[in-house]
Amino acid sequence: MALRFQNIKKKFGDLTVIRDISLDVGDDDFLVLLGPSGCGKSTLLRMIAGLEEVTSGEIHLNGRQVEHLPPSDRNMAFVFQSYALYPHMTVRRNITFPLIMREHKWWFHIPLVGYLAKRRIETKPDIRELVSITAETLGLTQVLDKHPRTLSGGQRQRVALGRAMVRQPAAFLMDEPLSNLDAKLRTAMRAEITRLHHRLGGTFVYVTHDQVEAMTMGTKIALLRGGDIQQFGTPREIYERPANTYVARFIGTPPMNLIEAQFQGDSLRIGDRLLPLPETAPRGDDRKVWLGIRPDAISLTTADAADALPVRVTLVEHAGAESLLAFDPGSLRVARDEDGQSDIMATQSGYSGIVAGDRVGLTLDIAQASYFDIDSGLRID
Template structure:
């Protein structure tokens, strides 16, 4: 299984850059997630790895071997598409077997009758038949082998697409938003199945998604992109705990990290309406204080920053409360305020607060982050 190295990789269409220069090393058997909003370049990067589009500059290495000029079939990869791309006229068995049949394809199989006989004989080859049965059992598809894709559910079709990729036993699996067409329950189920599949096969997975939940729960490493620029490269926990900039802080987490403007002077951060906060090691001047919603405590009375409740989302085991600091915002203003202008607290159980209630907010600064107000980059 190859380790993957990016050496100054970039992609442009004419004078328009799509992927800005990027270098990193991805160890063997990682579950790498390419994460970012729509149009950020993550699918373009995946297609460069697959060899489906050319690399404008830099080198892509598999185990130290430059693969820029290799055809996709020479890279020993498998690609799972967002749309499943199953053949509707073929059975599940034939769909899974298709890569194995193509590996044996010869020019004379274009002759109609001869080709049909060749495929019929290949399907009955004990080696191919055994492989199909084994992969089908792994993906729990054995009862459906003789059915057509139109008779399957969305989750079953996705498993067929994965089985078709597995049957070749490639060194790298590339998955381009494979769960985006499924409902929430099936997505949760397939996340678990794909993660277990990664552990079983012991190969490198590269997975494209815009869903941070998929990235955080499945990936062993995340590359977060925005506008073709890599914002951060690290483990899910590193990216969550230590976001490199305000874009990462806002993108990772549900709700996102709260960013509060404060002024630091001599190791103390001043915030309107509240007592000074410790800010040891943070440069003097205006900065943004980043605090995760689970580090915010909110109550109807008591000490803390004065605020007014704008949104209450009761989720059973926890409650998400959107609030605005200060007490001068009326109900109408809160009702029309954009969600991105709100701060959030995530508290256990059912909070005894309602929209437009006055409240007090306390900040737990353990694990807090500080960001430059101009560049958005994290500071000490």
């Protein structure tokens, strides 16, 4: 394994931030640490980098135990949320600077920095070639002699990535590097970082609170809550087989609907409707469960249709390629989200002709459903 966490714990005084986390990250994995603010994901990343001490446990990188080593000896590159570029240096010197400091770290004296950078670029063809290749990879060749203040936000973030790349580290660590960018640029940079991972290989560890970033970029996701890992797996595993109701509601836009239901032999009772269970579904006599159903597994019909759940439309949002609809669950019991909302959500392709106030029927594709224990919230298989 390229990166291994063994029983990692972190405390700040009496406050426990990380609770006994163990993970194995493979070679060439893109691990995303996902979760809301305060869940411990950035603290875990900073412990990997050596910026925070580990209270207990071990961190292994390529078979070497590193939690006791200083950051400079861990061979990791860190890309921060802020670009943290040197404003008085050109893009070329910003990218070259880590190589200079690695070779002359005992010379670190601010008045010498400019002279040292210039001299090393002129006398080290291998460094110059490495910087040129890195700039070409990131599309920065045309701006190498410009200063950061003249660049766009996306270009500055690419310079920060280039500065990490030239070090050729054993692992890339990124702490929400796209959060300062606008939506369009953030989408473009997601693709840039994904392509970069495909080209370079190696282990990437990426922190974000954005589940869309996690699903589109990661090969593995660790979803954290309150310092604990709720689920670890591939994006597809976490989306299709959430381990509990928290994961089910956190992953997916809109989130999964959780509707109270009851097993009755080979059927499932939802409100006053009795729906047949597919062969692959669990069974349990009179057991109440949360039925987890994605918005795209719900179709609309007339309110009086057989096997349909009658509801009233409360909101319709048109987003071009699809429409998002919200429904008052009426007598159905539905799990509330963190904002206290308990609407049932569904999506339709294109522009929907339905308007708020209409009464319709919801048909659920039970074959795509998940089931969760009503008390613990854990998945039932």
